[in-house]
Amino acid sequence: MSSPLSFHNQHNSMEKRNILEKHLLSRCYDSESIIEQLLDTRYSHGGDQKPVIVFKKTFPEKEKQKSILHREISDKSQTITKSRKHNARLQLRNYIKQTTSNQKKLVHKIQKHNRECIAKSQQIPFPIEAMLKRYRIPRYEDFNNLSHLWQSYMGDLLFSNGTIPTMSVLLPKLSSADYTGCLLTVTQSRNTNMVGTRGIVVVDAQFSFILCVPRSELSKEWNESKESFTPSEMVGGFRMVPKKGTLFSFDVIVPKKISIEEGNENNAADSDDHDDECVGFTLIGSRFEFRAVDRAGKKFKSHTVDDIL
Amino acid sequence: MLCDLNVPWPCSTYNTQPTQQQLEVLKNTIVTLYSLGYTHQAINFSINENVRIPVGTPDLINPINIAYLKSELVPRFPKLKLFTRLTIIVSDPSKLQGLAKIQNHFDVLAVQPVNEKALQLCTTNLDIDLVSFNLGSKLPFFLKHKTIGSAIDKGIKFEVCYSTVVSGSIGYANVGDSTNVQLIKKNFFNNVLQLIRASRSKGIVVSSGAVQPLQARNGEDILTLLKTLGLDNSRAKSCITLNAERALISGRLRIKSYKQTVIAGNDSDEVLVEKKDPSKPDTLAYKKRLGDSSSGRLLKKQKRSKD
Numbered sequence: 001m002s003s004p005l006s007f008h009n010q011h012n013s014m015e016k017r018n019i020l021e022k023h024l025l026s027r028c029y030d031s032e033s034i035i036e037q038l039l040d041t042r043y044s045h046g047g048d049q050k051p052v053i054v055f056k057k058t059f060p061e062k063e064k065q066k067s068i069l070h071r072e073i074s075d076k077s078q079t080i081t082k083s084r085k086h087n088a089r090l091q092l093r094n095y096i097k098q099t100t101s102n103q104k105k106l107v108h109k110i111q112k113h114n115r116e117c118i119a120k121s122q123q124i125p126f127p128i129e130a131m132l133k134r135y136r137i138p139r140y141e142d143f144n145n146l147s148h149l150w151q152s153y154m155g156d157l158l159f160s161n162g163t164i165p166t167m168s169v170l171l172p173k174l175s176s177a178d179y180t181g182c183l184l185t186v187t188q189s190r191n192t193n194m195v196g197t198r199g200i201v202v203v204d205a206q207f208s209f210i211l212c213v214p215r216s217e218l219s220k221e222w223n224e225s226k227e228s229f230t231p232s233e234m235v236g237g238f239r240m241v242p243k244k245g246t247l248f249s250f251d252v253i254v255p256k257k258i259s260i261e262e263g264n265e266n267n268a269a270d271s272d273d274h275d276d277e278c279v280g281f282t283l284i285g286s287r288f289e290f291r292a293v294d295r296a297g298k299k300f301k302s303h304t305v306d307d308i309l
Numbered sequence: 310m311l312c313d314l315n316v317p318w319p320c321s322t323y324n325t326q327p328t329q330q331q332l333e334v335l336k337n338t339i340v341t342l343y344s345l346g347y348t349h350q351a352i353n354f355s356i357n358e359n360v361r362i363p364v365g366t367p368d369l370i371n372p373i374n375i376a377y378l379k380s381e382l383v384p385r386f387p388k389l390k391l392f393t394r395l396t397i398i399v400s401d402p403s404k405l406q407g408l409a410k411i412q413n414h415f416d417v418l419a420v421q422p423v424n425e426k427a428l429q430l431c432t433t434n435l436d437i438d439l440v441s442f443n444l445g446s447k448l449p450f451f452l453k454h455k456t457i458g459s460a461i462d463k464g465i466k467f468e469v470c471y472s473t474v475v476s477g478s479i480g481y482a483n484v485g486d487s488t489n490v491q492l493i494k495k496n497f498f499n500n501v502l503q504l505i506r507a508s509r510s511k512g513i514v515v516s517s518g519a520v521q522p523l524q525a526r527n528g529e530d531i532l533t534l535l536k537t538l539g540l541d542n543s544r545a546k547s548c549i550t551l552n553a554e555r556a557l558i559s560g561r562l563r564i565k566s567y568k569q570t571v572i573a574g575n576d577s578d579e580v581l582v583e584k585k586d587p588s589k590p591d592t593l594a595y596k597k598r599l600g601d602s603s604s605g606r607l608l609k610k611q612k613r614s615k616d
Contacts, residue, residue, distance in 0.1 A: 144611050151608075164596075171567030185604050187575065198604055214607070221603035249575030251605055253612075254596065276599045276609065280575035287570045300568035302436060304464025305559040308569070 018043075021053065028056040092203070096210065096238060102135040103237040110231035128215075128234055137237040140214035143181070143200040150181030155255045164254065164279075174281060176296045179204050182250050184211060185221070187282065190245035196220040197239055206291045208242045243285035245307070251278040284308055311528055312553035313347040314394060314417060314439065315470055315516035318354045318373050323363065334521060339382060341522040343389050349557060351394040351417050352378070353518075358399050364410050371395075371414040392416035392557065396441060398423065402430040412436065417560035419468065425450035432460035438560040439514065441468035444500040445493045452507035461512035466556045467504055469548075470518030471534065473497055475526060501538055510540050514556055515548045 018039055025035045042050060113126050132139065157177060158170055185198035198221070199211030213219060215236035216229050223229065241248075254277045286308050290298060316338055319331035327335070335352075342350055352373050356362075363369045373393045383389055394417040399405060405420075412418055419439035422428035428450070431437065440460065442448060457467065474497045504513065515535065519525045526534075528549055535545035566572040599605035 141614075144614060147608075147611055167573045168567075171571050171573065175567050175570040183604060183608060185575075198607075218607060224603060224606075249604070251575070251599070251602070251608060253599070253608065276612065277596050278599050278605055278608070279596055280602070282572035282575045284566070284569055284572065287568075300570050302464075302559070302563065302569050304462065305555050305562065305569070306464065308558070 024055065025053070096203070099136070099138060099238050100240075103137055103232075103235050106131055106135050106137065106235050107231040110234060114231070126234075132235070137235060138202075138212055140199065140212055140218070140236055143202065143212050146181040146202075147183055147200050150179075151253050153178070153181075154252045158252060159255055170279075171281075175300060176298070178292050179209070179283075180292070184209060184241075184248040184250050184283070186241060186246055187249045188247040189241075191242075194241055194246065196222065197241060199239060202238065204292045207244065207289055208240050209248070211239045211241055213237065213239050243288050246285035247308075248283040248285060249280060250283065251280050253278045310349060310554060311345075311347045311549055312349040312351075312557055313342050313516050314351045314514060314553055314556060315353045315441070315468065315518045316342065316350050317518060317520055318352050320372065321355050321357075322360060323369070323372055336378070336381060337522045338519050338525065339378070339389070339391070340386070341525045342517065342519070343382075343386050345525055345527040348388050349390045349392065349554070351392040351557070353394045353396055353419075354415075355396040355398070355421075358397055358401065358404050362407065362411055364407055367414065370411050392561075394419060394439075394560075396421055396439075399427045399431055400424055402427055402434065405431075405435065408435060413564055415560075416564065417557060418563075423449070425456075429456055432456060432463065432465055436563070437465060438556045439466050439468050441470065442500060442504070444469065444497045445473040447496050448500050448503065452503050454507045454509070457504075457507040458509070461508060464555070464559055466512050466514045466552050467508060468514045468516055469501055469504065470516055471526060471531065472518035472520065472524045474534075476521075476524055498538070505538060505540065510544050512552060513548050514553045516553065 021039060022035055025038065026032075029035055029038075038053070042053070109131070110126055110128075113124075117124055154177070157173055158165070179201050180203070182201050183198065184201055186194045186196060189195050197211065197213060198219075199213035201209050202212050203210040213236050216234060217223050217226060219229065219233040219236065223233065256276065287300065287303075288295070316335070319327040319335060339350055352375065354371075354373050371393055375391055375393055379391055382391070393415050395411070395415040396419040397405065398421045400423045408418070417439060418437045419441055420427075420431045420435065420437055421441050421443065422431050423443075428440070432440065461467075474494050515531050517525055528546075531549055532542070532545050535548060536542070540548070562569050562572070565574070597605070599609045
């Protein structure tokens, strides 16, 4: 580098030789042109030929917002491995198992309490609220938001264009809809004990719905004006309802805007009181024995009706 | 619950209207059947396959004036449920392409195949609930178990009308002289035995086909008739209760549901209740207030707590 001639020779191969410097500088400056300029002034006759290079302190670059499709999977922990998937499913299953066994324990406890009450012939109310907390039994109220979400999803799905379509339009949409968060009531079933059970769908499994059912006076349709309840009605929590041979009913709330418009057309007197309107549907469980994912793209066929009930 | 799926409508073409007298006889038949315990009855409109169906005008497709019959009879007999049924006499099923357009206008769809090919094609290709045969005359083909069995697996039922055998020689049906009547009875029993053999005594529906009130029979009589034909008690009973009800439900589900997945409406016994008001869009018929039903009140409560 001492003689100008030798420098000139070096200049031709500068691109190669300055790789290290370039690499270091690329950590400090964003744009390529600034780096070029710096190196040029450093190794040219006209430039200041500084003997030092200033390296700026750098900050980690902010990750640009990319679509999830274009983002590279850099971190190994981000890929969901098969074992992790399995674990999630296992954990859900364990949770449900744990909850149902807790419910059973609490029911036994209430039964025991009742027996003792009868033996002592005195009425001591069972501390149900505290026990629900202690046994960590899911409450129906916790799933209210899920139900609201489902209702708004239904409003978007069915009444998206501001009018009430005919049934022939609604029903195919409902057959491929998602039911997590829907308030289902068992109207008919081969297992007569199930009839009347109602609750918000927590898991839509292939062969059963897992419902979170309300407690006491809300638990069954005919319990509204009752005083005493069975232990399992007091506990609530999760219920597994098999789809086979069961008819479920549910209501979809018509969005207020539409219902008022339609109400004015039909009879003005009805629209005076501001009660929400809903459309009822019945779901045939025997024809719903698919996972929600498979059901979305399924082409349904009519079969023999022998297995419906 | 007893079902009778065949009460013939007096006319068999679109051009003629029933006379007042015919309607009177029909009403009497329905009332007689009702008093014998048949709460669910289907009025049968039977046509040939060559009859042109007015597909363009949906109001005219169903000529049965069910609204009139209901307004006359249901106030007096509140448990009576009336349905409509279409029977098409088929010899060449390729002429029945327009069935999809008319199937939403009748509660039950039936075919009466006159040859073996028609039976085969109808049971495999068409979406029907019932197959009936003209049991009064000798069947021109042999009923194969394979054909009948596959149809029953699909949910199609086979109908036996007993009016041909009970409309005897006394003269309240114009079936001709006594030898003719004897022949009809002989054919009837032969054919029913054939049907029972081919179907392995499953999926048979017994209905009246009664044109006159005197041709109606009660459940006990039918049980006796079927027992003489070799059915055991429970199978004979399911012919007038369970099988008939299933044929009716599968027909109703075609109208009320999307491919038997989701049914419109959620009142009790919804499938068998007619709610359609032709003047409004059909969804409005199922609209109700939240406070009317128990689960609706629960939803309302939730909504309040959110607001």
